[in-house]
Amino acid sequence: MTHSDQEAACSATIAGGFEARFAELAGLLAPVFSRRDLRSNAMAYLRALLMPGVSGNCWALAQAVGHERPYRFQHLLSGAVWDEDAVRDAVRGFVARHLGEGGVLIFDETGDLKKGQATAGTGRQYTGTAGRIENAIVAVYAGYATAHGHALVDRELYVQAEWFADPERMRAAGFPDEHAFATKGQLARDQARRALDGGLAPAWGAGDEVYGRSSELREEFEQRGVGYVFAVGADFRITTSGHQKMRADQAIGLVEPPGWNRRSCGNGSKGRRLYDWAWIATASKRHHLLIRRKISNPSELAYYIAYVPEHYVCSLTDLIKVAGARWAIEDDFQDAKQSVGLDETQVRCYRAWKRHTALALAAYALLAVASILAKAAHPAPVLPDDPDRRAAPADCGMTALTVPEIQRLLTMTSVQRTSANQNIAFHLRWSDWRRRHQARARWHHYRARLALTA
Template sequence: MGLHGMSGDSESRFESYVEDLCRAVRHADRAAPLRAYCLGLMLPGDRKSVEPMAARVEPGRVQAAHQSMHHFVAKADWSDEAMLAAVRATVLPAIERHVKLRTWIIDDTGLPKKGVHSVGVARQYCGQLGKQDNCQVAVTLSVANDHASLPIAYRLYLPEGWASDPARRHRAGVPDDVTFRTKPQLALEQVRAALAEGVAPGVVLADAGYGVDTAFRTGLSRLGLTYAVGIQSTASLWRPGEAPLPPKPWSGRGRPPSLVRHDPEHKPVSAKEMATSLPPAAWQTVTWREGTNIVLSSRFAAIRVRPAHRDTLHSEPRPEEWFLVEWPEDEAEPTKYWFSTLPDDMKLADLVEITKLRWRIERDFQNLKQELGLGHYEGRGWRGFHHHAALCIAAYGFLITERSLIPPSGLCSAPIRQAPALPDGYRPRGSARPA
């Protein structure tokens, strides 16, 4: 079996890459299905489920290859976390060949799914569809610089209905130690694990689904990490220079009051109210990225404020941080809001440029879904779901290392590999019979 369409140098690098990953699957006899699965994910084809991939990779022995690859992804006892760690160890030096890593990006990705039996499937918001629908959702942590990014953690979000249903858990093989966690809680667990494993810290970026969670932001700060995270227009904050009132004076009886407070004459405002009250001079047009066909720019303002949500549960005001707002000139009101703990002397253009780096993760998952079949796994179990995702990221990691050999000015998508001819009469399982 050759590496179809690869140059001799690329083929040699792929073999070396797979050899590095083999340590994560623990047994030498798993090297062949690991290699075949990664290759199958990179070859062109409409479906990246096991049987069609087996036919492309091993057209002369489809059934045997299918059985081997299926067992490897769905049944074999190897750690997807160990696989992602092996990918990270190999790929991050390549990503940093030209530019150091700058950010950690937290996000979640929805995988549309029919039926109700696949692990974690529920009617919930699916970003790929832009609406509520039946899907699985995975929480991810990626590392990125201006030129490349790589997911380094990937965990299925298990809705409460699944987490509390012993029968469904058992059928899907959900481990006993997996309990219900909100998406921000899962993200914080991934961040803690990355720090424990020695991943170089970066500015944490996340959308408002995470940034609105005060405990999430507080958790990042306690870990010593800087963030720039989205918030909603309803988020509460203090005007510049303001803070909650000190605790009430002690009456001399009982415990002295210790919590800060609000009152009707001294209370925080919403993010939208704060943004719309800013003077015209506060707004600047900032260009944050120039592509080959488009220049991305908009109007922004940034001021120092104190977040106010539930601050009356604390004895001290929260520290000041940046409140960043985007308000395009052609919009009737602001469109996006962020809190950020980046340095207080940071220039607005730099604050915007770092915050907007979150776009990289959207490209990653577009490639992972459209080119590498992230959402094509047909099994229903917990192990297979995570194994398939880890192998998709492993294949993607190899393509990133290939692109890293090109200077940044010439970066482009890796070439599509040529698939071998399918055997005469081959028909994917479940497809319609020819007329």
């Protein structure tokens, strides 16, 4: 077999595997769209979202899939009869099937900056997208992560209390009359209920301080017999095993120098995420306070409340890994925004937002699962084991196929060649170069981190 034949076979394998997954998800979604034309439009919308560089408005999406006008997609989001929550549930089932049981259900929010005031949920509020208070919409998302990979499985728009004081504005934005105010913690609790009732089987929950301070969310996990490791603020109050009541930041005084344990909470793109950790027992034998200390700056601290159900057997290392799993949803936000336009809704009404994001979750799930399957068949990465070694090996291998790389390859295999030089083999060689370059950069990042912590 020639090199060109091998490249063509690689391209066919990638495209064929993805089409099989697309057909699988399309089968799960088929009952949601009772009419053939509606089902066709929904699948076309999915295809458009999967095309890189296509804006999230219906004009650009419709043009990308060859529609003469945007009206079919506009009707799909705003006027057609279908249940967007059933799409969400089908996506969750699809993700659960490929990621398996015993993972971590993760909660976080992300924003979408807006200029006007008409879009459902718009208001001045803090969003990590900008890193400050801006005019934006903010939504709470649930992600699911296992050792195989991770994807997004739920979403809900956060609506500030001021909206509910203006019923006319609520109606104009398309909110149903029964829509009630809910905190971000309550939205996460509802998502946890849907996930657990819908067959997802996580072993743990995780999230930042916004969710750690929600007693309702924590109680939901405890009542379901599911563990959690949530970040909490320095002012979070605990009762120690010695029956002393104190703030989390006061509990650090209980940690003796031997009580700090250097552990990794997961691998990042630049190496292991190493911190010093302390484990403090509380008056409840099932609850523990974790304190994380940055190695390079010991004054930088973070606090976590952990719940370990009675039937669990776990170590400090296990709890630290759950705490570190929270970063998976940040990767999901980045990839889903860049790849399928998760934050490019360009719609104003609440239902249209829910429908676009449901279909964006479906498109992202397809790419995430394709990446997971590719990773499972990929050789183990070449990583340094000696901090004194300066030169990288001659061959650092290649990184596994990521969501953005899979999207590029899928587009390349589905579009018609534009010239003799712009063919499939040409694009595959570029993909090969990128992944080898990334693998070499990864080796150097890991070596630098290894040297710092040696």
